[in-house]
Amino acid sequence: MGPVIESHGLSHEYPDGTTALRDVSLTIEAGERVAVIGANGSGKSTLQLALGGLVDASAGTVEYFGETTDAETVRDRLGVLLQDPDDYLFNTTVREDLEYGPAQLGMSKQAADRRIERLSDRLGLTGLLDQPPFRLSGGEKQRAAVASVLTFAPDVLLLDEPFGAVDGRYRERILELMTAHDGAVVSFTPSPDLVPELADRVILIGQDGSVVADGPVREILTDGPLLREHGLRPPATVRLFDGIVDADAIPLTVSEAREFLVREIR
Numbered sequence: 001m002g003p004v005i006e007s008h009g010l011s012h013e014y015p016d017g018t019t020a021l022r023d024v025s026l027t028i029e030a031g032e033r034v035a036v037i038g039a040n041g042s043g044k045s046t047l048q049l050a051l052g053g054l055v056d057a058s059a060g061t062v063e064y065f066g067e068t069t070d071a072e073t074v075r076d077r078l079g080v081l082l083q084d085p086d087d088y089l090f091n092t093t094v095r096e097d098l099e100y101g102p103a104q105l106g107m108s109k110q111a112a113d114r115r116i117e118r119l120s121d122r123l124g125l126t127g128l129l130d131q132p133p134f135r136l137s138g139g140e141k142q143r144a145a146v147a148s149v150l151t152f153a154p155d156v157l158l159l160d161e162p163f164g165a166v167d168g169r170y171r172e173r174i175l176e177l178m179t180a181h182d183g184a185v186v187s188f189t190p191s192p193d194l195v196p197e198l199a200d201r202v203i204l205i206g207q208d209g210s211v212v213a214d215g216p217v218r219e220i221l222t223d224g225p226l227l228r229e230h231g232l233r234p235p236a237t238v239r240l241f242d243g244i245v246d247a248d249a250i251p252l253t254v255s256e257a258r259e260f261l262v263r264e265i266r
């Protein structure tokens with residue numbers, strides 16, 4: 001299938017002189033699940049915008065599907081969820097916001113309605129579809145924004161902090177939707193705790209905006225000194241088991257930790 005996104009030497013400086021990205025070269029393969037982690041201000045959102053073709057990086061290139069460097073020509077294949085859900089929700093009702101993507105793609109009304117109904121059901125939006133988006137709570141807005149990027153089944157999802165304001169039940173629903181998604185899923189987050197559930201590979205961005213590590217989830221998330229050096233805290237289970245069991249046996253999720261304890265105690 002080949003890469004869906006490939007960046008070469010991506011650097012970005014904002015007009016006020018702030019350097020947000022430094023020489024970022026990375027490849028995202030079709031269907032891959034990747035988490036981009038880094039401290040506040042490390043450049044994750046800037047990288048997301050540059051990969052999504054919404055910011056023109058000062059230097060470097062981004063190639064899509066091995067075909068083009070023009071994001072606009074593949075816009076219907078990229079699902080870009082920005083950090084602020086208000087950026088999506090601009091129509092009179094939530095339903096109209098969810099209809100927008102499929103309509104842009106020329107999807108039939110019937111197919112769009114089916115997708116919207118299913119996503120609304122999963123994300124608890126059914127009773128909110130006729131509400132004006134500005135009336136929704138923070139978590140409801142975020143769930144509506146997640147639904148809006150999933151309505152058109154993009155080949156690549158670029159999700160900036162998709163869980164921020166969302167409660168536990170809907171975090172699980174969003175994780176399920178992301179797991180079931182056929183295309184590549186790239187999540188950008190400053191908190192490693194959910195990463196083992198949403199990715200197989202981690203790209204760590206340092207505070208200077210460069211890639212400092214790129215590898216399997218276990219290798220990077222069990223490296224406490226590396227994470228701390230770059231302003232992050234290891235996941236709770238890693239903090240709990242670190243130094244007690246070998247690095248390659250440390251549970252990365254609560255369910256893995258539970259299985260481990262049940263095994264050891266019985």
Ligand SMILES: Nc1ncnc2c1ncn2[C@@H]1O[C@H](COP(=O)(O)OP(=O)(O)OP(=O)(O)O)[C@@H](O)[C@H]1O
Binds near residue numbers: 015
């Ligand atoms: N429009 C802008 N103009 C100037 N500097 C900016 C702008 N947007 C972001 N920055 C700066 O660029 C750097 C990277 O910001 P960015 O938002 O990409 O970081 P981030 O890793 O997403 O942070 P967070 O985890 O807090 O969301 C920061 O130093 C930030 O202050």
